[in-house]
Amino acid sequence: MKNKLKVVLMVLASISISGLVLQFSINAYIQILILQILMYSIAAMGLNLVNGFTGQFSLGHAGFMAIGAYTSAYLSQIFPGFLESTHLLGFFIFSILGGLLAAGFGYVVGLPSLRLKGDYLAIVTLGFGEILRVFLLNIETLGAARGITGIVPYPELGFLDRFWVSFFYIMIWFVVGLYFVWRLTRGRHGRQFLSVREDEVAALSLGLNTTQIKVRSFVIASFYAGVAGSIYAHLISIVSPSVFGFMMSVNIVVMVVLGGMGSFTGSIFAAAFVTLAPELLRSLQAITGYDLRMVVFSLSLILIMIYRPTGLFGSKELPDIVRSWRMKKS
Amino acid sequence: MTSESHDFLQHLINGLSLGSIYALIALGYTMVYGVLQLINFAHADIYMVGAFASYYISKWIGLEANPGFMALGLALLTSMVTCAVLGVLIERLAYRPLRKAPKLNILITAIGVSLLLQFGAQIIFGADPKVFPTLIEDKSLIDTPLLILKSLDVTVFVVTILALLGLHFLVFHTKMGKSMRAVSHSMTNASLLGINVNRVVVFTFILGSSLAGIGSVLVGLKYPKIEPLMGVMIGLKGFVAAVLGGIGNMSGAVLGALIMGLSEEFVVAYLSSTLRDALAFGLLIGILIWKPSGLMGKNTIEKV
Numbered sequence: 347m348k349n350k351l352k353v354v355l356m357v358l359a360s361i362s363i364s365g366l367v368l369q370f371s372i373n374a375y376i377q378i379l380i381l382q383i384l385m386y387s388i389a390a391m392g393l394n395l396v397n398g399f400t401g402q403f404s405l406g407h408a409g410f411m412a413i414g415a416y417t418s419a420y421l422s423q424i425f426p427g428f429l430e431s432t433h434l435l436g437f438f439i440f441s442i443l444g445g446l447l448a449a450g451f452g453y454v455v456g457l458p459s460l461r462l463k464g465d466y467l468a469i470v471t472l473g474f475g476e477i478l479r480v481f482l483l484n485i486e487t488l489g490a491a492r493g494i495t496g497i498v499p500y501p502e503l504g505f506l507d508r509f510w511v512s513f514f515y516i517m518i519w520f521v522v523g524l525y526f527v528w529r530l531t532r533g534r535h536g537r538q539f540l541s542v543r544e545d546e547v548a549a550l551s552l553g554l555n556t557t558q559i560k561v562r563s564f565v566i567a568s569f570y571a572g573v574a575g576s577i578y579a580h581l582i583s584i585v586s587p588s589v590f591g592f593m594m595s596v597n598i599v600v601m602v603v604l605g606g607m608g609s610f611t612g613s614i615f616a617a618a619f620v621t622l623a624p625e626l627l628r629s630l631q632a633i634t635g636y637d638l639r640m641v642v643f644s645l646s647l648i649l650i651m652i653y654r655p656t657g658l659f660g661s662k663e664l665p666d667i668v669r670s671w672r673m674k675k676s
Numbered sequence: 677m678t679s680e681s682h683d684f685l686q687h688l689i690n691g692l693s694l695g696s697i698y699a700l701i702a703l704g705y706t707m708v709y710g711v712l713q714l715i716n717f718a719h720a721d722i723y724m725v726g727a728f729a730s731y732y733i734s735k736w737i738g739l740e741a742n743p744g745f746m747a748l749g750l751a752l753l754t755s756m757v758t759c760a761v762l763g764v765l766i767e768r769l770a771y772r773p774l775r776k777a778p779k780l781n782i783l784i785t786a787i788g789v790s791l792l793l794q795f796g797a798q799i800i801f802g803a804d805p806k807v808f809p810t811l812i813e814d815k816s817l818i819d820t821p822l823l824i825l826k827s828l829d830v831t832v833f834v835v836t837i838l839a840l841l842g843l844h845f846l847v848f849h850t851k852m853g854k855s856m857r858a859v860s861h862s863m864t865n866a867s868l869l870g871i872n873v874n875r876v877v878v879f880t881f882i883l884g885s886s887l888a889g890i891g892s893v894l895v896g897l898k899y900p901k902i903e904p905l906m907g908v909m910i911g912l913k914g915f916v917a918a919v920l921g922g923i924g925n926m927s928g929a930v931l932g933a934l935i936m937g938l939s940e941e942f943v944v945a946y947l948s949s950t951l952r953d954a955l956a957f958g959l960l961i962g963i964l965i966w967k968p969s970g971l972m973g974k975n976t977i978e979k980v
Contacts, residue, residue, distance in 0.1 A: 473957030
């Protein structure tokens with residue numbers, strides 16, 4: 347117990363210190379990019395549970411992010427003083443509520459489609475994302491096409507600026523999220539997920555309730571997406587239906603696939619890559635005069651699938667890779 | 677005769693005409709799925725390229741100046757050939773290297789191809805919508821108080837029916853069609869019996885893509901606005917129609933598409949137009965809950 351407390355304190359301390367270092371060492375543009383990478387990592391970690399470990403294919407993750415984002419945005423609109431009076435705690439409550447609502451939707455969407463085999467989940471989740479977008483466009487209380495603007499951003503605390511607070515907050519979700527999926531997949535649940543991915547019939551004949559297993563992983567992933575969405579809302583301060591479209595879903599899928607299905611550190615790495623690549627490709631646009639970012643993006647997706655179908659990390663985690671690299675060297 | 681029943685007949689015609697366009701798209705999905713068990717996400721974008729091909733050929737030759745069957749035929753032919761070539765290219769370059777890879781990988785590749793076509797088209801053709809030329813004069817063939825039958829709707833019907841008859845002939849009365857049905861039944865068994873599976877797959881892509889090409893010209897005639905993202909929604913609906921009828925089943929796809937077209941038209945007419953796009957997915961989720969194999973699909977039991 348004492349040991350655990352020590353670890354928690356150490357993690358908090360290292361988050362605070364790295365936050366401080368980043369606060370004073372880099373400019374605002376890169377700071378925002380770092381926060382976005384962390385946010386997308388949370389969504390991608392969750393999706394990796396579904397795509398990587400359970401072998402199902404969800405194409406509507408942006409929809410669940412939208413639910414989390416709109417929950418957080420709407421709540422902070424109708425309870426304007428709540429976030430100020432509770433400091434960071436209020437943000438946690440909103441994020442958890444957003445995550446839970448997304449998870450509830452995940453259950454409703456997942457249950458009918460996960461009973462079936464094959465690619466139905468992909469289509470149903472895609473459809474869900476589209477339906478949700480249509481509804482959001484038509485609900486006047488949620489701002490219709492304009493969305494919700496002026497969402498309360500993360501506050502400043504004394505000499506700690508907004509970046510530090512956002513970083514601290516998102517980092518906590520990030521670490522807890524990573525710890526949770528890491529532990530989850532290295533235990534009984536993880537083996538169940540993998541058994542469904544490897545051979546569903548065999549898993550069934552071992553007496554596993556494969557539908558329940560699939561729904562479980564899907565609901566957890568939806569929760570992660572909801573939390574990421576809530577973070578998005580407070581980070582960017584604007585949510586609108588057009589943001590959470592098909593492209594956002596594809597982006598998150600790409601993070602999972604590029605990093606390696608079944609590798610959480612891979613997802614994080616790929617989240618960084620997918621967030622940074624368009625920024626780096628801006629110079630290409632300056633040279634050619636065309637917005638080639640998406641073309642490069644989709645082309646690299648195809649090429650990765652053909653030439654490195656397991657993604658960059660495969661199903662290995664970063665520590666495994668470092669270890670095997672060290673062994674080779676010695 | 678009340679105006680209500682007049683409206684009803686009109687909606688029926690519109691719905692059937694919309695449904696027959698969906699059918700042309702849905703057949704492409706269902707055939708490729710039958711042979712490769714792959715949701716060809718790029719199908720909708722092949723269709724989009726077909727629309728642009730016929731648009732540019734009409735501009736180039738000046739088909740708009742003398743509309744008629746000749747112009748329509750030429751546009752259809754261009755679109756079909758372009759789509760078929762594109763479909764075969766995509767199969768050869770993107771799908772064939774992954775034939776034995778996990779299904780997830782092929783699915784992601786399909787999405788990649790779809791995005792590539794969409795964004796490539798935005799760069800090549802421009803993102804702004806273009807007006808599709810009038811290849812057939814839109815006049816009323818029958819103009820009674822009871823119903824108005826426009827020549828466009830008749831064209832859509834006739835072309836669709838001809839295409840379906842042609843497809844039926846190719847699939848059920850030729851050797852290649854027989855091989856295609858064999859491969860769709862079991863790829864391994866078919867290849868053991870000496871069927872060249874790769875050729876059959878190419879044939880399937882040619883068929884499916886040309887149907888999409890026909891569909892694109894018909895849509896261009898009926899809703900004369902084309903843009904790089906025009907395939908997304910109609911592709912989804914075509915896919916839903918295929919699932920509704922039972923994916924892999926060709927007559928099911930046509931039935932599903934007609935149901936989709938009619939229900940969409942009637943929902944828009946009598947309920948609300950905002951429900952239009954939600955309806956397709958509502959239908960899909962409903963069918964997945966109550967009859968996952970589709971209306972005409974067979975329930976398959978997997979044996980180990």
